[in-house]
Amino acid sequence: MRIVSYLFLLLALAVGNAQSQSLDSQQIRILALENAWNQAVQQQDAKAMERLLSAELIYIDYDGTVMNKAEYLASVRAPARDLEHIVSDSMEVRFYGQSAVVAGIYHEKGIKHGKPYSRSERFIDTWINRNGAWLCVASQSTPIAH
Amino acid sequence: MRGKILALVMACLLSLLARTQDQANRDAVSKVLALEAAWNSAEENGDIRALGMIFDDSLLYVDEDGSLQNKARFLAHIKEVGGPLQSLVTETISVHVYGDTAVVVGNYHAKGTHRGKPYQKNGRFIDTWVFKKGTWVCVAAQATPTLR
Numbered sequence: 001m002r003i004v005s006y007l008f009l010l011l012a013l014a015v016g017n018a019q020s021q022s023l024d025s026q027q028i029r030i031l032a033l034e035n036a037w038n039q040a041v042q043q044q045d046a047k048a049m050e051r052l053l054s055a056e057l058i059y060i061d062y063d064g065t066v067m068n069k070a071e072y073l074a075s076v077r078a079p080a081r082d083l084e085h086i087v088s089d090s091m092e093v094r095f096y097g098q099s100a101v102v103a104g105i106y107h108e109k110g111i112k113h114g115k116p117y118s119r120s121e122r123f124i125d126t127w128i129n130r131n132g133a134w135l136c137v138a139s140q141s142t143p144i145a146h
Numbered sequence: 147m148r149g150k151i152l153a154l155v156m157a158c159l160l161s162l163l164a165r166t167q168d169q170a171n172r173d174a175v176s177k178v179l180a181l182e183a184a185w186n187s188a189e190e191n192g193d194i195r196a197l198g199m200i201f202d203d204s205l206l207y208v209d210e211d212g213s214l215q216n217k218a219r220f221l222a223h224i225k226e227v228g229g230p231l232q233s234l235v236t237e238t239i240s241v242h243v244y245g246d247t248a249v250v251v252g253n254y255h256a257k258g259t260h261r262g263k264p265y266q267k268n269g270r271f272i273d274t275w276v277f278k279k280g281t282w283v284c285v286a287a288q289a290t291p292t293l294r
Contacts, residue, residue: 056242058251064270064292066239066251094204094285096276099247101286103206103214122212124288126274128244137242138249140272142290144212 027093030100030127033134038086038106046077054128054135062121062141081112088123100127100134106141120144171243178241178248178275178282185284186234194221201284202276208288210269231258236271246277254289268292 033052040049050073057069067075091104102125109118121141127134181200188196198221205217215223238252250273257266274286 060270060272060290064290066270096285097246101206101274122208122214124206124208124286126249128247137244138272140288140290142208142210142212142288
């Protein structure tokens with residue numbers, strides 16, 4: 001009886017370990033996608049961006065503008081500013097079955113209407129896993145008040 | 147003949163499955179919208195207990211000043227502000243259901259007083275809900291003031 005309990009314990013530990021390793025790798029994957037997003041914006045690469053976004057994407061920009069996927073891709077292709085630098089930090093990822101929520105801070109520096117600017121925004125992105133691929137279905141940013 | 151019968155059975159099953167999925171999505175939308183309405187009235191009334199049941203313990207909340215709050219901090223903030231929130235009206239733009247996850251997008255208009263001064267504010271929000279242990283709970287919410 002003791003041996004059976006011991007075997008069950010080992011099995012539970014093995015399953016737990018495998019699950020946490022899988023979660024870690026999913027977390028790395030999601031963070032890589034977030035970084036790929038920044039690169040695509042900086043390089044105005046709408047094609048790369050398209051692969052990260054679900055067809056149903058809802059995007060709320062820092063000024064409250066709501067965009068669908070086509071509108072957001074158009075803004076990536078022809079941004080209203082010259083971007084010099086984009087980086088995200090303080091990212092937290094939470095998994096809920098086939099979805100993941102990422103919160104973080106996005107810093108952007110560039111030139112707009114001939115004037116240099118920099119801003120920091122807090123964002124939350126919601127990702128859905130579809131057939132093994134993570135796609136962003138919702139994204140919102142809010143300027144951080146200083 | 148056997149192939150035709152099998153194809154017919156498969157078509158019926160797929161149609162039934164699609165109909166069941168549609169119904170499940172409709173149920174999810176109405177439940178999540180009811181919870182959104184319950185959130186508004188709980189926030190208007192400063193009902194911390196009701197709010198506590200709406201949010202998951204893992205809640206990530208980004209307020210309109212860009213601050214990140216967890217569930218305890220958000221509830222403490224509501225308690226501290228302590229109303230009087232005269233009204234909190236939301237207008238839903240869309241609800242999307244992805245299996246056990248639902249995303250609600252909308253506008254809000256809040257009216258109240260803070261430190262004796264009246265205020266009015268408008269903004270947009272996205273709330274993410276997940277179906278956990280037989281109920282929908284909010285796991286992420288964010289507000290962005292509308293600047294134009």
